[in-house]
Amino acid sequence: MAVVDSEFTLDLPVPASRSGAGFATALLAWYDGARRRLPWRAEPGEKPDPYRVWLSEIMLQQTTVETVMDRFRRFLALFPDVFTLANAPLESVLAEWAGLGYYARARNLHACAREVAAKGGRFPDTVEALARLPGIGDYTAGAIAAIAFGRPVAAVDGNVERVMARVHRLADPLPHAKPALRRLTQALVPAERAGDFAQALMDLGAGICQPKMPTCGRCPVARFCAGAAAGDAASYPRKVAKAARPTRHGIAHVAIRDRDGAVLLRRRPPKGLLGGMMEVPGSEWREGAAPSSTPPCPGDWRPLNVAVEHTFTHFHLILTVEVARVADFAAAGEWHRPAHLDQAGVPTVFMKVLRAAGVV
DNA sequence: TACTCGTGGCG
DNA sequence: TCGCCAAGAGT
Numbered sequence: 001m002a003v004v005d006s007e008f009t010l011d012l013p014v015p016a017s018r019s020g021a022g023f024a025t026a027l028l029a030w031y032d033g034a035r036r037r038l039p040w041r042a043e044p045g046e047k048p049d050p051y052r053v054w055l056s057e058i059m060l061q062q063t064t065v066e067t068v069m070d071r072f073r074r075f076l077a078l079f080p081d082v083f084t085l086a087n088a089p090l091e092s093v094l095a096e097w098a099g100l101g102y103y104a105r106a107r108n109l110h111a112c113a114r115e116v117a118a119k120g121g122r123f124p125d126t127v128e129a130l131a132r133l134p135g136i137g138d139y140t141a142g143a144i145a146a147i148a149f150g151r152p153v154a155a156v157d158g159n160v161e162r163v164m165a166r167v168h169r170l171a172d173p174l175p176h177a178k179p180a181l182r183r184l185t186q187a188l189v190p191a192e193r194a195g196d197f198a199q200a201l202m203d204l205g206a207g208i209c210q211p212k213m214p215t216c217g218r219c220p221v222a223r224f225c226a227g228a229a230a231g232d233a234a235s236y237p238r239k240v241a242k243a244a245r246p247t248r249h250g251i252a253h254v255a256i257r258d259r260d261g262a263v264l265l266r267r268r269p270p271k272g273l274l275g276g277m278m279e280v281p282g283s284e285w286r287e288g289a290a291p292s293s294t295p296p297c298p299g300d301w302r303p304l305n306v307a308v309e310h311t312f313t314h315f316h317l318i319l320t321v322e323v324a325r326v327a328d329f330a331a332a333g334e335w336h337r338p339a340h341l342d343q344a345g346v347p348t349v350f351m352k353v354l355r356a357a358g359v360v
Numbered sequence: 361t362a363c364t365c366g367t368g369g370c371g
Numbered sequence: 372t373c374g375c376c377a378a379g380a381g382t
């Protein structure tokens with residue numbers, strides 16, 4: 001009955017104990033008593049708002065619930081509906097997104113809002129149509145279709161992958177196992193309450209079937225779980241080893257205007273790393289020795305004693321910071337006063353630079 | 361397919 | 372301290 005460890009294929013029928021209504025019924029019964037109350041989540045009996053569901057799903061991509069809680073409320077207060085968002089300048093959306101990371105999400109969010117608004121303001125209600133919108137991939141399309149529109153489709157995020165890999169004791173490592181895990185999940189989706197089912201799986205993954213310490217003793221679906229039965233749930237899902245992170249070096253020039261303490265910032269190119277966000281002018285970031293760079297304006301440039309370090313997803317960065325108080329002059333960029341830097345759209349790495357320089 | 365793309369928290 | 376992890380998508 002248990003799926004053997006070497007099983008990679010999914011053409012075999014799902015074992016009866018892990019298929020059909022039993023799993024979903026047990027999970028939903030648990031969810032009815034244990035569901036988290038979250039700002040974007042409709043209360044029982046409430047009709048979900050597709051705009052809020054969509055916004056929350058984008059914001060939650062690779063981002064913790066804890067972080068999103070406050071940011072979601074802030075964002076919704078500024079952009080309460082899809083038309084407000086569509087009509088807002090991209091720069092204001094990026095500024096509000098600053099610090100959240102993965103800024104392509106904000107660019108795609110804005111582009112998606114414009115598409116939806118241009119077609120009347122209603123989000124499509126099928127996985128296929130949703131997945132055609134910018135920033136909406138397989139997971140998010142499923143989540144919106146299920147949560148906002150009740151479609152009986154799977155929403156397979158990292159939580160669900162983990163739960164399913166354990167339930168089935170799947171030996172195939174991620175990311176190769178993703179399509180298999182999607183099919184295994186879809187096979188369990190109930191005809192009714194598909195949105196609750198999706199959210200229940202995520203609550204289960206977040207609260208009980210946690211990455212390093214699953215508490216199978218409190219799990220409502222442990223009796224359906226091969227990993228719980230074998231006592232090795234924590235060893236799933238298997239994953240392929242990740243590549244080592246290289247270190248890049250660079251220089252950042254903090255120009256402080258004598259007159260009022262304003263600092264010189266520039267807008268980065270619209271795509272790529274930190275695309276569209278504001279930056280402190282500086283050198284390129286390269287592996288090996290720090291590249292030389294010309295300051296953005298003349299001045300008495302002095303290096304700080306302490307370098308600024310920041311880790312991105314795929315590389316570590318060490319920035320040497322040089323500071324100068326400079327006279328007012330026409331520079332390629334914008335002068336921002338310290339009091340308003342939190343509204344300028346400065347990503348975290350450059351906020352670290354400004355803190356090191358004593359600007360904020 | 362494999363790589364790019366942020367940030368903060370935690371064991 | 373440091374790798375792992377968090378409601379992934381685009382290319």
